[in-house]
Amino acid sequence: MKKIFTSHFLVACIVFFMPLGILAQSSNADHIIEVKNNFYDPEDIIIQLGETVRWVNIAGTHNVNGSLDAYPDNPEHFFSGPTESGNWEFEHTFNTLGSYTYHCDDHFTLGMIGNITVVNNPTYMLVNMSQLRENDADGVPVLNEALVEVLGTVYGTNLRPQGLQFTIIDGNNKGVGIFNASGNLSYEPTEGDLIRVWGQVSFFNGLTQIEPDSIEWVSDENPLVDPEIVTDLGEETESSLIMLEEVTITNPEDWPNPGQAANIFVENTHGTFLMRIPSEVDLGNTPPNGPFDLIGIGGQFTTNIPADDGYQLLPRYASDIGIEEIEYSVVDIPALRQNNIDFEPVLLGEKVQTTAVVYGINLRPQGLEFTIIDSENNGVGVFRATGNLDYEVKEGDRITVRGTVGQFRGLTQITADEIDLVSSDNSLIPAITVNILDEATESSLVRIPEVTLLNPEDWPAPGTAANLQVENIDGIFEVRVPAAVILGFNPPAGHFDLTGIGSQFTTNIPPNDGYRVVPRYAEDMGLDISDPYMQVTMPELRENDQDGRPVLLGQPVSVTAVVYGINYRPQGLQFTLIDANNVGIGVFRASGSLDYEVNEGDLITLKGVVSEFRGLSQINAEEIEFIEADQPLVEPRVVNELNESTESRLVRLEGVNIQNSSQWVSEGSEGNVTLERNGETFVLRIQRESRLGNEAPEGLLNITGIGTQFTTAVPANDGYQIVPRYTEDIEMVSNTIDFSSGLKISVWPNPAADLLHFESNSPVVEVILFDLSGKMVLQHENINGIKSLDISNERSGQYLLMIKTETESGVVPIVIY
Structure with missing residues (x-):
């Protein structure tokens, strides 16, 4: 069967194309709205008076209609012109305050509507710290959500590397928190800076803070207030610099390593208090012994209302807990590697500094794990659980490492506190x-x-990762391959020379066994993995074994094809590639985009490993090369069932109904919807990222989409589905046409197999059936009340049914199957 021609097709045949009167104007728009498949992104924005908005068409045939004819309540008119496809742009500057609504003329019934609110520049109220810190009976700031301007001095460090989180305090030791989820507003917090902050007052778990809109640096190296000695923590200590005298730690076993956060309890004669150590505050590896004076910034963390508990003290640096600057002993690597009779480092637990050259790669992506070696081939491991100390591991770098000597499973290493790069390419x-x-x-x-x-x-x-064994005439040796070391997909064959860094992993005491070699890269095992990917075609990729699994399962492959649909995995990749013959495969990557943004019509080369998930063949992507955009898409294949032959192809189901409209899910949700046609059922899958509208479409439908599969059966021969890409993939088939003259013609069922029924609000005198070439295939005159047409002898396909009355005629597209 071919594509159904609805009444929209007939109209399209007689309407001339009219281009949009759209300008690609100046490049200084204040806001960009992307026009995508049946939605604007973003749909709702707030802008300032006099700002310019630019709409950029990304996909589909759309326009921007905010005219006063469409929305009489809009404060002013804006209209891009008739709908158009292609890479058009449209700009409008909003000079009138108020709320605006606009839509796409072709798709507003599907929810393609946007809203713009125009406001005047905000006014910030100049306040002091006392006003900021005034609370109501529930412990909530009186100025909560107010726009304010305040001046204060920065105390401590930034506790949020991806944004801002620090404290400013005035000369009377009253302060407020500053918090920004992401971005630093071009300001690097430095203790002693006097800054002016504009922003909105907020309240988070009891703590009053300002979410800044802008920050102005005023001066640096301003004097700090002396900490106030307190005997209790409460609302008056929040965001002030305070001191608890003569405290001792009650849970030293919970002391965090640098880069980790912890709650530590301290006590003195006045009670027990909570010391919060953020992960960004480095207090060293060892808690202070005995009583000490604890200095820090008062904080609060509570979910109670009123917010009158959960008070804390946050030290800023090691000297706030009485720990002086750490002194590191300068040692060479042979001294580091000297062991006692129990095979433990003689310097175990000591703070040391050493300089050597980096070998290999970082084996711990969330922290640091690598080796440094001196010119005499003496080496030591370097380790840090989290954080990289602003150092990116690179073989050949000469670095100075400061830290604590440790031992793990027999391996001597330095737990790094600081790393300085000395030189590169050694x-x-x-x-x-x-x-x-x-x-x-x-x-x-x-x-x-x-x-x-x-x-x-x-x-x-x-x-x-894996543990391997190799053998030569001298014996058997253990080889450890960490997950971070990429050796390719195929092991070495025959004899080879093994190179790597000596290592150890044992639980024995003394630790005098478990020695092994860790290769650094493929060349260390005589391998060349410059391009391990086998070039394949789509049919080769889609060949399955008797259990419905890919024959190439687990193989590294390279394939070139066109992108279809959208990315269904925002944190990674999930889309479909299809070749010119409408044979395709899924693409998946759990996290990361490989610097590729999914766009339908892109021609790409994909490299990765063939996999299978719930019956669906896919490639776990490792490399993506963009070749060219805007490639033509194949015509969907019209099918009567969903099976293995429809998987990862662009297919079309014609003349189906939604069996239960309550299965339809709103945008942002996912679910399965059952389709029905003449007793047969099909599964339509709505993905969370699809934009198919919030209401189930009614009536007879033609559904285009990508075939997929989800099953746990073995062999994997069920669970086939169709996934529409966007709202245009769901086409409503009209069985009734209303003409401007008042003539109304209804035809059912459509599609039909045997009998085709028709009805008109005027007496019918003749019925003619044409194929799409215009050839007449059936004609009935002198109807005399007959309201059915026998089409059982006609071939499957698309037709045009002309129904004539005494005064006029109308044409309805139909499908015979």
Whole structure:
């Protein structure tokens, strides 16, 4: 069957194309609204008086209609012209305050409506800290949500690297928190800076703060107030610099490592108090011993109303808890690697500083884990649980590391506090050839010649870890492949020289076994993985075994095809690639976009590993190369069932109804909807990211979409679905046409197989059936009350049915199947 021609098709055949009167104006628009498939992004915005908005068409055929004819209550008129496809732009400057509504003429019934609110520049009230800190009976600021301007001095550091979180305090030791979720407004908080802040007063878990709109630096190195000695924590200590005298820590076992957060309890003769240590505050690895004076900024964290509990004290740096600046002993690596008789580092627990060259890569993406080696091939591990100390690991860098000597599973390492880059691109020493792995090879660059791999079946896929074994004439050696080390998909065959960094992993006491080699990259195992991906075609990708699983499952492949649909996984990638023959495959990546933004019609080359999820063949993407945009899309294949042959193809179901409209989900939700046609049922899948409208479409429908599958069965031969990409994929088939003269013609069922019924509000005198070429295939005159037409002998396809009355005639598109 071919595409159904509705009454919209007939109208399109006689209407001339009229381009939009749209300007690609100046490049200084204040706000950009993207015009996408049946929605504006964003749909609602607030702008300032006199600002300019630019609409940019991304996909589909649309316009911007905010005319006074459409919306008489709009304060002023704006209209882009008739609907148009292509990369058009339209700008309008709003010079009148008020609320505006606009829509797309073709799609406003599907919810393609936008709103703009024009406001005047806000007025900020100049306040002092006492006014800011005044609360009502519930502990909520009296000025909550007010726009204010305030002057204060910065205390402490920024506790939110991706935004802003710090405290400003006035000369009377009254303060307020400053918080911005993301972005620093071009200001780097520095203690002692005098700043002016404009923003909105807010209230978070008891803490009064300002969410800044702008920050002005006034001066630096301003004197700080002396901390106020207090015997209790309460509302009056919030956001002030305070001191609790002679406290001791009651839970030292919870002391955090640098880069970690913790709640620590302290007590003195006046009671027990909560000290909050944010992850951005480095107080060292060891809590203070005995009584000390605790200094910090008063805080609060409570969900109670009234907000009268949850008070805390937050130290700013180590000196606030009586810890002086740490002194590191300068040592060389042989001294670091000296062990006692129990194979423990002699310097265990000591603060040290050493300088050497980086070897290998960082094995801990959320922190640091790598090796430094000196010119004599003596090395030591470097470790940090979280955070990279502003250092990106690069082999060949010469660095100075300061930290604490530790040992983990027999491996000596430095838990880093600070790292300084000394120089880059330093030459590396050659690996030393060894025939045994022991304490002497730990953290050194070693080479084991002429080995063979004993357990190739355990070879890890990229991104996974594994323990391997190799063998030569000297014995069997353990090899550890961390998840961060990419060795390709295929293990080495035959003999090869193994290079890597000596390591250790043991639970024995003394730790004198568990020695192994850690390769740094594929070349260390004699492998070349410059391009491990096999070029394949879509039919090759889609070939399945008897269980419905891809024959190429787990293989690295490269394929070039066109993008269809949208990205269904905002935090990663999930879309479909289809070739010119309408054969496709899913694309998936759990997180990260590989610097590619999904756009339908893009021609791309995809590299990744073939996988299968719930019956759906897909490629787990590892590389994407953009080739060209705006490629033509294939015509959807009209199908009568959903099966393996429809998976990842652009298909079309014609003449279906929604069985239960209550299954339809609103935008932003996901679910399955059952479609029905002549007793057959199909599953329509609505994805959370689809924009299909909030109301189920009624009547007879033609559904276009991408075939997919979701099943747990083995073999995977059920659970087939159709996924519309956007609202244009859902076409309502009109069975009734109203003409301007008053003539009304109804035809049903449509599609039809045997009998086609018709009805008119005027007597019918003749019925003629044409195919799409205009050839007459059926004609009935002198109807005499007959209201049915036998079409059982006609071929399946699309037709035009002309119904004549005594005075006029009308044409209805129909489908015979």
